[in-house]
Amino acid sequence: MIASLVATLKQEEASSFENTLNQLRERTEIEIGQIYGVRLPLTIEAESTEELEMWTQWVQGLNGILHVDIIFASFEPSVVGE
Amino acid sequence: MALPKLAQASEKSLSNAERRNFLKTSAMAAATAVAAGSSTWSLPVIQGSEMTDDVKWNKAPCRFCGTGCHVQVGVQDGKVVAVAGDRNAEVNKGLLCVKGYHVGSALYGEDRLKTPLLRRGDKYVAIPWDEAIGIIADRIAAAPSQFAFYGSGQWTIPEGYAALKFMKGGLGSNHIDPNARLCMSSAVTGFLATYGVDEPAGCYDDLDQCDVLIMWGNNPAEMHPVLFSRVVDRRSRGEKVLLIDIGTRRTRTTTHCNHYLEMKGHGDLAIANGIAHLLLAKKTYSEEFVSSFCNFKAPDDANPNLHGKSISFEEYAEQLKPYTPEYVEELSGVPADQIRLLADLFGNPELKITSLWCMGMNQHTRGTAINSMVHGIHLLSGHFGRPGDAPTSLTGQPSACGTVREVGTLSHTLPGGRLVATPEHRQQTEEIWKLPPGKINPVPGFHTVQMWESFCTPKAEGGVIDTIWVQVTNPGQTLPNLNKLFNKKEGMKEKFLIVSDVYPTATTRLADLILPSAMWVEKNGMFGNSERRTQQWFKMVEPPGEARDDCWQTIAVAHRLFEKGFEGMKDRDGRFLFEVLDQESKPVPIWNWKNYYDINVDQHLFEEYRLFSRLKHKDLAPYTEYVKARGLRWPVVQVNGQWTETRHRFVGGLDPYVSNGKRIQFYHSSTKDDRAQIWFHPWIPPAEVPDAEYPFMLCTGRVLEHWHSGSMTRRIPELSRAMPTAYVEMNAADAADAGIRNGDQVIVESRRGSIEIQAWIEGRGKPPKGTVFVPFFDETKMVNNLTLDAVDPFSKQPDYKKSAVRIRKV
Numbered sequence: 001m002i003a004s005l006v007a008t009l010k011q012e013e014a015s016s017f018e019n020t021l022n023q024l025r026e027r028t029e030i031e032i033g034q035i036y037g038v039r040l041p042l043t044i045e046a047e048s049t050e051e052l053e054m055w056t057q058w059v060q061g062l063n064g065i066l067h068v069d070i071i072f073a074s075f076e077p078s079v080v081g082e
Numbered sequence: 083m084a085l086p087k088l089a090q091a092s093e094k095s096l097s098n099a100e101r102r103n104f105l106k107t108s109a110m111a112a113a114t115a116v117a118a119g120s121s122t123w124s125l126p127v128i129q130g131s132e133m134t135d136d137v138k139w140n141k142a143p144c145r146f147c148g149t150g151c152h153v154q155v156g157v158q159d160g161k162v163v164a165v166a167g168d169r170n171a172e173v174n175k176g177l178l179c180v181k182g183y184h185v186g187s188a189l190y191g192e193d194r195l196k197t198p199l200l201r202r203g204d205k206y207v208a209i210p211w212d213e214a215i216g217i218i219a220d221r222i223a224a225a226p227s228q229f230a231f232y233g234s235g236q237w238t239i240p241e242g243y244a245a246l247k248f249m250k251g252g253l254g255s256n257h258i259d260p261n262a263r264l265c266m267s268s269a270v271t272g273f274l275a276t277y278g279v280d281e282p283a284g285c286y287d288d289l290d291q292c293d294v295l296i297m298w299g300n301n302p303a304e305m306h307p308v309l310f311s312r313v314v315d316r317r318s319r320g321e322k323v324l325l326i327d328i329g330t331r332r333t334r335t336t337t338h339c340n341h342y343l344e345m346k347g348h349g350d351l352a353i354a355n356g357i358a359h360l361l362l363a364k365k366t367y368s369e370e371f372v373s374s375f376c377n378f379k380a381p382d383d384a385n386p387n388l389h390g391k392s393i394s395f396e397e398y399a400e401q402l403k404p405y406t407p408e409y410v411e412e413l414s415g416v417p418a419d420q421i422r423l424l425a426d427l428f429g430n431p432e433l434k435i436t437s438l439w440c441m442g443m444n445q446h447t448r449g450t451a452i453n454s455m456v457h458g459i460h461l462l463s464g465h466f467g468r469p470g471d472a473p474t475s476l477t478g479q480p481s482a483c484g485t486v487r488e489v490g491t492l493s494h495t496l497p498g499g500r501l502v503a504t505p506e507h508r509q510q511t512e513e514i515w516k517l518p519p520g521k522i523n524p525v526p527g528f529h530t531v532q533m534w535e536s537f538c539t540p541k542a543e544g545g546v547i548d549t550i551w552v553q554v555t556n557p558g559q560t561l562p563n564l565n566k567l568f569n570k571k572e573g574m575k576e577k578f579l580i581v582s583d584v585y586p587t588a589t590t591r592l593a594d595l596i597l598p599s600a601m602w603v604e605k606n607g608m609f610g611n612s613e614r615r616t617q618q619w620f621k622m623v624e625p626p627g628e629a630r631d632d633c634w635q636t637i638a639v640a641h642r643l644f645e646k647g648f649e650g651m652k653d654r655d656g657r658f659l660f661e662v663l664d665q666e667s668k669p670v671p672i673w674n675w676k677n678y679y680d681i682n683v684d685q686h687l688f689e690e691y692r693l694f695s696r697l698k699h700k701d702l703a704p705y706t707e708y709v710k711a712r713g714l715r716w717p718v719v720q721v722n723g724q725w726t727e728t729r730h731r732f733v734g735g736l737d738p739y740v741s742n743g744k745r746i747q748f749y750h751s752s753t754k755d756d757r758a759q760i761w762f763h764p765w766i767p768p769a770e771v772p773d774a775e776y777p778f779m780l781c782t783g784r785v786l787e788h789w790h791s792g793s794m795t796r797r798i799p800e801l802s803r804a805m806p807t808a809y810v811e812m813n814a815a816d817a818a819d820a821g822i823r824n825g826d827q828v829i830v831e832s833r834r835g836s837i838e839i840q841a842w843i844e845g846r847g848k849p850p851k852g853t854v855f856v857p858f859f860d861e862t863k864m865v866n867n868l869t870l871d872a873v874d875p876f877s878k879q880p881d882y883k884k885s886a887v888r889i890r891k892v
Contacts, residue, residue, distance in 0.1 A: 001803065001804075002106050002109050003109065003804075004109035004110060004112050004113035005113060006113050006117045008314065008318045009318075031106070031110065033110050033113060033114050033117070034114060034117075035117075036114075036117045038318050039117035039318075040117065041110060041113030041114040041117040042110075042113065043106055043109045043110050043113065045106070049803070049804060049805065049806065052804070053845070053846065060337060066314070066317065066318060066338075067314045067317075067318070067338060069307070069311060070180050070786070071109070071112050071113045071180065071183070
């Protein structure tokens with residue numbers, strides 16, 4: 001499963017952006033994109049919905065993260081109605 | 083921003099590795115577009131490819147919740163191929179939630195219903211539309227008083243208006259009710275009891291201006307995520323907004339809140355009284371606001387009614403005396419200090435406070451009371467009337483306000499806030515509909531729970547309703563206590579269930595006649611969202627097979643009755659009740675499907691309905707104004723020749739109906755003195771509470787990925803895979819005590835039924851000890867087999883949030 005999120009970084013911790021980004025970079029499951037102000041696009045690759053949920057919560061739980069918006073839960077095609 | 087090149091490539095030619103890379107790049111592109119604040123991007127939500135300049139874009143409101151986000155719909159070769167957030171829409175400013183991005187895919191599930199189906203024995207056979215229309219007309223003609231129409235807050239405004247006119251004008255029967263009875267009728271009665279007129283005074287702009295946002299039993303981070311993002315965005319820009327979550331379990335909303343007040347079921351009644359108690363005790367209420375604009379009310383136990391009895395300020399204060407913070411803590415479970423925190427906030431006139439609520443306060447056997455009490459706290463403290471100071475209820479369906487509350491598709495209402503029980507209102511309606519005097523029945527019809535109970539009761543035992551026509555909803559999954567109110571229909575040959583829908587559902591399972599419907603942009607439509615905003619869209623693609631508009635289905639049956647000589651379908655001049663004339667004043671045969679789109683039937687019905695809107699200051703603009711706009715908030719009045727919407731009602735300078743020179747005027751006051759009513763209601767326990775036999779309190783609700791019963795979202799692969807099945811959310815200590823581990827199958831049972839379901843411990847939501855949560859989107863896990871059908875005495879809305887259950891490992 002592949003999901004994409006936008007993480008909003010805490011304004012008051014702008015100076016520690018790099019620390020948060022480094023924590024994210026350490027996870028092979030997570031790829032980060034180009035940051036826009038306090039908004040950071042990122043993707044998560046996971047084997048299951050539970051794992052996806054776990055990584056989403058992990059991102060949400062980082063000190064420098066204020067909020068996480070899920071943009072797409074998965075792009076995998078499948079048979080409709082399966 | 084143009085689509086990334088990879089997203090334009092054909093998916094079919096990619097290897098697995100390339101495919102994963104493609105998907106990842108597309109996912110990152112989507113997130114980047116949102117992060118960059120661009121709203122001109124589009125996403126390949128249907129085929130994921132082949133986007134060209136030939137795509138034609140048009141506006142529509144999203145099909146799902148009551149927020150009312152606008153989307154841009156991309157159509158190519160007769161198919162919706164892309165959906166993007168509409169940057170010109172004030173509601174969502176280009177943003178969409180995960181459901182909204184995928185809304186176009188809801189049209190293309192492989193099992194769309196495409197032809198009328200009639201049950202013969204244990205099989206369905208395809209029949210022509212003409213035969214299906216005839217079957218319905220014959221059943222109605224044989225016993226019109228035994229027929230009921232069950233509709234929805236997903237009906238478009240013209241669909242609901244046509245169904246209402248069909249029943250109350252055509253059949254002289256009030257047995258019509260919508261599923262919105264199950265989701266927001268307590269909000270209606272709360273507004274009526276307080277202001278004498280329904281729907282919020284404020285609007286979403288309050289979210290941009292409040293200093294404090296209090297969510298009462300509300301989880302907007304999942305249920306109204308675009309609205310919630312407006313507040314979170316403010317914080318990310320450095321603005322100070324205090325967020326407070328008053329709830330029965332930790333949710334994604336809680337994560338963002340400064341304070342979480344965990345309460346027991348019905349704790350909200352005590353909390354509201356505790357705040358009022360402290361405002362009076364500390365003299366921090368607004369004496370000026372109260373003395374100028376408010377009266378006091380209490381329930382009239384000798385003669386229970388929505389407007390209760392008047393009481394003095396002193397009597398109100400006396401009733402509140404017991405509700406000290408410590409007593410409220412005992413009743414609600416919320417620590418006394420947190421009650422003081424809330425009272426201090428309300429007692430601070432410098433702050434602007436917005437309250438938000440949805441099902442937590444509405445699905446409540448004291449729903450009318452708690453709705454009135456939260457309005458009351460705002461009035462008592464003077465936190466009303468300034469932008470940002472507002473008590474605001476949200477709705478769960480796209481047109482619960484527009485089609486149910488404004489059109490008046492409830493069993494006791496008529497369009498424009500009219501009531502069937504009021505002679506003047508019936509006369510006004512008969513005049514607009516050109517009916518003979520006395521045609522409209524003065525007795526309210528069956529509300530939802532009564533309607534289905536009657537349908538599921540044998541005629542010999544008094545079950546008078548023998549035929550129900552369901553449009554645009556799924557009661558076989560969403561009614562409470564399904565074993566009593568729906569499943570008993572199975573095998574009752576004297577009862578006949580007609581279901582118009584787009585997919586097979588839990589309701590079609592027991593249907594005798596299934597009609598395939600067009601949905602969303604396969605037809606013209608209008609919705610009304612939670613902030614009084616009326617929205618319009620045009621048909622963009624053809625429905626599949628023989629699927630047809632619900633509104634056409636209603637008009638076709640009406641005309642068949644007219645052809646049979648059924649008097650009710652004639653106006654007082656003998657003309658067809660739904661007659662539409664062309665420019666040469668000749669009737670257009672809109673009852674023939676091939677002619678239905680010869681003229682804009684929506685526009686015709688809306689212009690007639692619009693006449694009612696002025697009768698209670700809910701003025702609507704001409705149809706053509708909505709074509710140009712991304713919705714307009716009523717009352718919409720002409721100012722210097724321009725149709726102008728209203729953001730805040732009852733406020734001088736902001737509401738055109740407030741008299742000159744008045745700061746606040748509640749011009750529909752039930753006490754006829756321009757004042758709102760501040761209510762006292764006592765705390766009482768829930769209708770069912772856990773005991774030794776059923777020790778857990780069950781709460782039901784929704785999840786981010788699915789909408790309502792999941793009949794659309796479970797057919798969208800991306801959403802279905804993200805949340806494939808329902809679960810029971812358990813407290814870790816409770817689970818450990820019962821030897822239940824994450825993922826174990828468990829039986830959840832109440833006094834009414836049972837389900838087998840997977841346990842999720844410390845999952846997305848975190849219920850406190852002694853409580854569990856199950857979402858209702860999954861038709862393979864029918865949680866409404868368990869729920870209670872006890873209703874609020876005034877709104878008749880059931881409580882889906884508090885049922886006692888027990889749990890055991892399979």
